[in-house]
C-alpha cells in the first residue's frame with residue numbers, strides 16, 4: 191500500500207523529518223487524501239531491531255552528525271559536540287522519548303503579558319491561545335493514548351514513583367499522579383499494555399509506548415498516500431523567481447544528490463536542524479536565509495530549565511524496574527514570582543541504567559567519591575526537573591564558518607547561556623526536589639546538571655507580526671506561503687510541560703489548515 | 714556543576730584511600746593476574762606493551778575504584794583500549810606516552826596517596842581524559858558488572874518487570 195512518488199511529481203507535499211511533528215502531519219494529511227513524501231535523514235529500524243542496552247541503543251538511534259557548541263552552559267565543557275539528545279531514524283525522537291504528555295497552561299501562551307518585561311528575555315505572546323489548541327489536545331491525547339485522560343487509566347505506580355509520591359506528600363505537595371503518559375496501561379490501538387520493562391529511552395521493542403514509527407507512519411502508509419523515504423538528508427529548500435517553494439535538494443544513503451519537486455514543503459527536523467536548513471537555503475531573494483526577513487531564524491533557542499535530583503537511601507529502590515518516566519508532581523508548575531523566578535516546573539520520575547548513570551550523573555568527575563555514589567545505585571531514586579526557560583535572542587543556531595558535514599553542509603553551532611531566571615528556577619527545584627527525598631531519610635541527594643537537550647524549541651518562532659518571528663499562527667512562514675514549520679521550533683515560548691503533546695496537537699491543527707488551503711488553491 | 718577551569722574533578726570518598734579495609738582489598742588484589750608485565754594477560758595484549766597494559770589496570774581502577782570488583786573488569790576496559798589502539802596508531806602512541814610519563818616517575822611503586830596525586834596532576838591531559846571516558850562506558854556498560862550494582866538489565870524476554878518487582882518497595 192505504501193505509495194511511491196516520482197522525483198518530478200510536483201503535486202506532492204514534502205515533509206522534512208518523520209518525528210513528532212513531521213510523522214504526525216504526514217499521517218493527518220495522508221488520511222485526508224493528500225499525497226505526501228517524507229524525507230527522513232535517518233534509516234528505518236523497526237521495533238524488532240531496537241536494542242535494550244543504553245549505549246548500543248544510543249548509537250543506533252541518535253543524531254550524531256558533527257556539531258559545535260559555544261556559550262557558558264556546562265554542555266560546552268562536558269559534551270562539546272553533543273548539544274542535543276535527539277534521533278536520526280524514521281520516527282525521529284519519538285522512538286527515544288519517555289512519553290510524558292502534559293498540556294500547556296492558559297497563561298503559558300501569554301507570558302510577555304503575564305511576566306512583563308524581563309532583562310535579556312525576548313518574550314512574546316503566542317498568536318494563539320489555549321482555546322485554539324484545546325480541541326487538538328483532545329485529538330492528540332486520543333491519538334497518543336495518554337493515560338489519565340479520556341477514560342484511559344493511569345499506569346500502576348512503580349518503585350521510583352512510590353518514593354517520589356511518598357516524599358512529595360511529606361513535604362505538602364498535593365498534585366501527585368502516576369503521570370499522563372503515552373504508554374498503554376492496557377492494550378489499545380493495536381498495541382499492548384506496558385510490561386514495565388524499563389527501556390523507554392531505548393526504542394519501542396515492547397510497543398506499549400506511542401511513537402510515529404509504530405502508529406502515525408504505518409497508518410499513513412496504509413492509506414496509499416504516504417511515502418517515507420529513509421536516509422534522505424535534505425540539504426536545501428528551493429524556490430522559483432516568484433518566491434514559491436518548488437522542491438528540496440537531498441542526499442541519499444550513497445551521498446548522491448536528488449531534487450524532489452513539491453507543491454509545498456514543511457520542515458520538521460527538530461529545533462537545531464530546521465533553522466539550519468533555512469539558513470543553508472539562503473538565496474538572492476532570501477540573503478539571510480530562507481523565510482528570515484525577521485532575522486529570527488535560529489534565534490530564541492530554548493531547551494527547558496532542567497536538572498536531575500537523585501536520592502540515595504539505606505534500602506533498595508530498584509528504580510530501573512518500571513517505565514523510565516512515570517510519576518509527576520505538578521504543584522510547582524505555576525507562575526508565582528514570590529519564589530524568585532517567573533514560570534513554573536514539574537518533577538517527573540526518571541531512572542537511568544548504570545552505563546548512562548556513570549556518564550551523566552556528574553560528567554567529568556572521578557575518584558572514590560564518585561564510585562561510592564555508583565555503589566548506591568540499587569538504593570537510588572531519581573526525578574527530573576523540567577520547567578520553562580527564557581527565550582534569549584543570543585541563544586541559538588548559526589552555520590559554522592568553516593566546518594562541514596558529510597554532505598558538505600555547514601555544521602550548526604549551538605550557543606547557549608542560561609538566563610538568571612533559569613538559574614533561579616533550577617536552584618529552587620534542586621532544593622525542593624532534595625527536600626522530597628530528605629523527608630524519607632535519604633542518606634544523600636545528588637544534583638545532576640542538564641543533559642544534552644532533549645527538548646529543543648523556539649528557533650523558528652510563531653508570531654502575530656512578521657517582524658517578530660518566522661511563522662504565523664498556522665506554522666506557515668510569514669515570507670513564503672507554501673513553506674511550513676511543524677516541529678517544536680515554532681514555539682513562541684516553551685511553557686513548563688514536556689513539548690511533544692503540544693507539537694503533535696499543533697501538527698494536527700496545521701494539517702487541517704494545509705488541506706483547506708490546498709482545496710482553496712492557495713498551495 | 715562543571716566549571717571550566719583548573720579545579721580538580723576528582724572526588725574523594727568518605728572512606729579515604731588509606732582506610733584499613735581499602736588497604737586490605739588492595740593487598741588481596743596483589744595476587745591478581747593483571748598487575749605485572751610478566752603476567753600472561755599483559756603479554757597477550759595485541760598492540761599495547763605489557764607494561765602499559767598492566768599500568769592501565771591500576772590507573773583505571775584508581776579512576777573509578779570499586780573494591781568489590783576484581784581486576785578482570787578493569788582489564789576488560791584496557792582490552793577495549795588495546796583493540797582501539799590496534800586500529801588507531803595515534804591512540805596507541807597517546808597511551809604508551811601517557812603511561813611512560815607516569816612510570817618515568819615510578820608511579821607503580823608509589824603509595825596509594827602519591828599515585829592518586831600523580832593522577833590529579835594529569836587529569837586535564839588528553840591521555841587521562843581518553844582513558845577516563847573509556848572506563849565510564851567500558852566499566853559501567855559491561856553487563857558483567859551490573860549484578861554488582863544491583864541492576865537486572867534488559868527485561869522484555871522475561872516479560873518486563875511487571876511480575877518481577879516493579880512495585881515491590883516495602884520500606885516507605
Ligand SMILES: Cc1cc2nc3c(=O)[nH]c(=O)nc-3n(C[C@H](O)[C@H](O)[C@H](O)COP(=O)(O)OP(=O)(O)OC[C@H]3O[C@@H](n4cnc5c(N)ncnc54)[C@H](O)[C@@H]3O)c2cc1C
Nearest residue numbers: 207209210211231282283288289290424459463677688690
Ligand atoms: C531521552 C528523551 C526523552 C524524552 N522524553 C519526552 C517526554 O517524556 N515527553 C515529551 O514531551 N518529550 C520528550 N522528549 C522530547 C521529544 O522526543 C521531542 O520533543 C520530539 O520528538 C520532537 O519532535 P520533532 O518533530 O520536533 O523532532 P524529532 O522527533 O526529533 O524528529 C526530527 C526528525 O527530522 C529528521 N531530520 C532532521 N534534519 C533533517 C534533514 N535535513 N533532512 C531529513 N530529515 C531530517 C531527524 O533525523 C529526525 O528523525 C524526549 C526526548 C529524549 C531524547
